[in-house]
Amino acid sequence: MTESEVLQIFRDTGALLEGHFILRSGLHSRQFFQCAIALQEMPTVERLGGALADKVRSLGVVTVVSPAMGGLVLGQEVARQLRARFIFVEKEEGKLVLRRGFKIAPGEKILVVEDVVTKGGRVQETMDIVHAHQGRVLGVAMAVDRSNGTVNPGVPVFSLLSLHVEAFPADQLPPDLAALPAVKPGSK
8 A cells, every 4th residue: 555545545534634733742733634534434444454564564463552542443453464462551640551451471572553653652652561561562553654754662663654744832833823723633
């Protein structure tokens, strides 16, 4: 699957939004990828998950872990197509934790899967949890890498779409963006 085909899926499903958005990272942007919109249709999930699974298949992972909420649907599909186990981390008192009786064995070969990465904070939190349980992260995979190549988790990174999307600190907004009302999608 080419990057243009992936981008077209986001456009066709209405998952690529235009306007003034406040990202989870705190940065402001003209574009927002609402992956949940694209991933509500199972044929799309299967197609994107399959393309990502193909990119990471040679790693030989036995477990896929995703941060909730964004990475859940895609992570589970990647795990299904790899015939791997799927677990997730979720927020508890404001930080990601491993719950629900999920265990990570020492040396377990793990792939972290997220939907969209801008600064990589949730990916790093997830990797820290894996390392705290003595698991071995072999790679990080995502549908959309909007980090402009700045996220370097120290393991191979795989994405279906890598875009240069402008993002601005709140105190450095261009006038056209500052003139639009800011929206924080996915927060409600």
